[in-house]
Amino acid sequence: MRIRTLFLALILLGPTGAVHAQDRLEDAPGYVDLRTFEAWFDASPTLEVSVKGPLLRLVAEASRYDDPDLAEMLAGLRAIQVRGFPLRRSDFDEVARRASEMADRLEARGWDTVIRVRKDDEQVDMHVKVQDGRIAGMVVMVVQPGYDETVFLNIVGEIDPEQIGRLGRKFNIGRLEDW
Amino acid sequence: MQPFDPAPPRDWMDERLEGYLDGDLTPEETARFERGLRRDDWAAELRRAASIRDGLRALPLPECPPHVTRAVLREARRRARAEWLHRTREGLTHAWRLTARPALAMAVLVALVVVAALVTRPPRPAPARAEVEHALAEVKWTLAYLSEVGRQTGASVHRDVLDAHVFGPMHEALGAFAHDPPE
Numbered sequence: 001m002r003i004r005t006l007f008l009a010l011i012l013l014g015p016t017g018a019v020h021a022q023d024r025l026e027d028a029p030g031y032v033d034l035r036t037f038e039a040w041f042d043a044s045p046t047l048e049v050s051v052k053g054p055l056l057r058l059v060a061e062a063s064r065y066d067d068p069d070l071a072e073m074l075a076g077l078r079a080i081q082v083r084g085f086p087l088r089r090s091d092f093d094e095v096a097r098r099a100s101e102m103a104d105r106l107e108a109r110g111w112d113t114v115i116r117v118r119k120d121d122e123q124v125d126m127h128v129k130v131q132d133g134r135i136a137g138m139v140v141m142v143v144q145p146g147y148d149e150t151v152f153l154n155i156v157g158e159i160d161p162e163q164i165g166r167l168g169r170k171f172n173i174g175r176l177e178d179w
Numbered sequence: 180m181q182p183f184d185p186a187p188p189r190d191w192m193d194e195r196l197e198g199y200l201d202g203d204l205t206p207e208e209t210a211r212f213e214r215g216l217r218r219d220d221w222a223a224e225l226r227r228a229a230s231i232r233d234g235l236r237a238l239p240l241p242e243c244p245p246h247v248t249r250a251v252l253r254e255a256r257r258r259a260r261a262e263w264l265h266r267t268r269e270g271l272t273h274a275w276r277l278t279a280r281p282a283l284a285m286a287v288l289v290a291l292v293v294v295a296a297l298v299t300r301p302p303r304p305a306p307a308r309a310e311v312e313h314a315l316a317e318v319k320w321t322l323a324y325l326s327e328v329g330r331q332t333g334a335s336v337h338r339d340v341l342d343a344h345v346f347g348p349m350h351e352a353l354g355a356f357a358h359d360p361p362e
Contacts, residue, residue, distance in 0.1 A: 049317040054305075059315045070319075080321055115332050124332055140328060153321065168326025171319045 025052060025079055030129040030137015030156045032106075034083045037141075037152040040098050046148040047084025052156075056080065070167055077157030084148035089121075092145050096123045099141045103127065106139060114161075121145060128159070135159040187215045196228055 025031055038045065051059060060074035087095060103125045107113060115126035122144045129137040138161075140153040192215050198204045199212050216222050243251075 049321055051314045051318055055311070055314050056318075058305075058311045059318055062311050062315055070322075074318065080318055082317075082321055082324075115329075117332055117335060119335075124328065126328070126332075140325065142328060151324070153325070155321075164322055165326050165329055168322040168324075168329075171323035171326075 025156065028078060028136070028156050029131050030135075030154075030159075031079070032137070032139050032154045034081050034152055034154060036102070037083055037085075040095055041085045041087075043086055045083045045085055047082060047151065049080060049082035052079035052081070067167075069163070073160065073163050073167060077155060077159070079154070079156040081155075082151060082153045084151045086147050087143065087145050087150040089145040092121065092143065095150065096143045099123060099125060099143050102141065111137075111139065128161075135161070186218050187211055191215075192221060196225065197232075200225070200229055200232055 026033070056074060056077060056079065060071045063074065064071035100123070103113070103116070106127045111127040111129050113125070113127055115124055117124040123142070125139075125141040127139045128135045129139075136156070136158070138153075138155045138159050140151070142149070142151045142153075144150055192212065195204055195208060195212055199209065204212060216225060
């Protein structure tokens with residue numbers, strides 16, 4: 001009887017491992033591995049943001065008292081990651097070409113293009129991943145010569161662009177080091 | 180002169196009567212018993228005992244009824260089987276205690292450890308307050324950056340596309356119409 005109970009417990013514990021594996025951030029439809037962009041540059045990123053998992057939940061709770069709208073938006077997200085790189089003007093064409101190729105690959109994988117800007121010294125791409133009628137991820141690629149003007153950004157989770165724009169306007173943009 | 184040899188007591192004789200008939204006495208007991216036959220009526224007693232023995236030997240051997248035989252054999256087999264089961268159970272219990280139970284307990288323990296390692300992760304230390312504050316600043320900066328990208332892109336589209344190719348030509352056309360309206 002005791003042995004039967006023990007084997008039943010083992011059988012019940014077994015599937016929980018599979019469930020845990022399915023919940024990996026890397027498997028989320030709106031996730032993009034920013035290490036792909038790191039390989040385009042010789043230098044390390046000059047700008048790096050990686051807020052996900054338990055830290056993101058704590059950030060949401062920390063902002064709930066001062067900014068409930070921000071907390072509500074963050075509660076629907078799974079990860080916010082940003083990489084900024086220095087880019088010489090001589091390398092602009094090469095990096096811009098790679099960003100265009102990445103934009104094409106994202107479109108091939110079902111990402112929708114929201115913004116596409118092509119200038120002589122600036123290139124901007126913004127894509128969103130829609131799943132079940134909701135935005136599940138956002139990717140922004142800004143290629144521009146400068147210290148940290150070339151930025152790659154990925155937000156994973158339920159995104160409301162209008163809410164992001166409204167909240168973002170409240171905060172003054174500047175250098176991240178100044179925050 | 181013959182040595183004095185008293186006759187054996189009666190109960191001694193009685194106890195050895197059958198033994199004498201069956202030839203089971205020692206030579207000294209046989210000699211003493213035969214000396215005791217000379218007195219009283221032990222000789223007649225001996226003849227009577229021999230007659231009874233011979234009569235009993237002449238009787239036919241009784242046969243055991245078949246149902247009694249079957250019952251006896253059945254009971255014998257039952258007892259033999261019960262004895263075998265008892266010995267086997269004791270042997271298995273002994274083996275279980277010595278080897279199988281410890282081995283099974285170890286296997287279950289190993290399985291539990293493996294399952295626990297697969298399912299659970301080591302508890303991560305909670306982020307410090309400063310780390311959370313810094314992460315919040317990073318999040319706000321990211322949102323501000325996104326908003327700025329959208330604003331600048333919109334301004335760029337308005338300036339480079341709408342103003343240059345839509346509003347500008349429309350304004351020029353309207354101005355020309357105002358200065359030189361068609362008749």
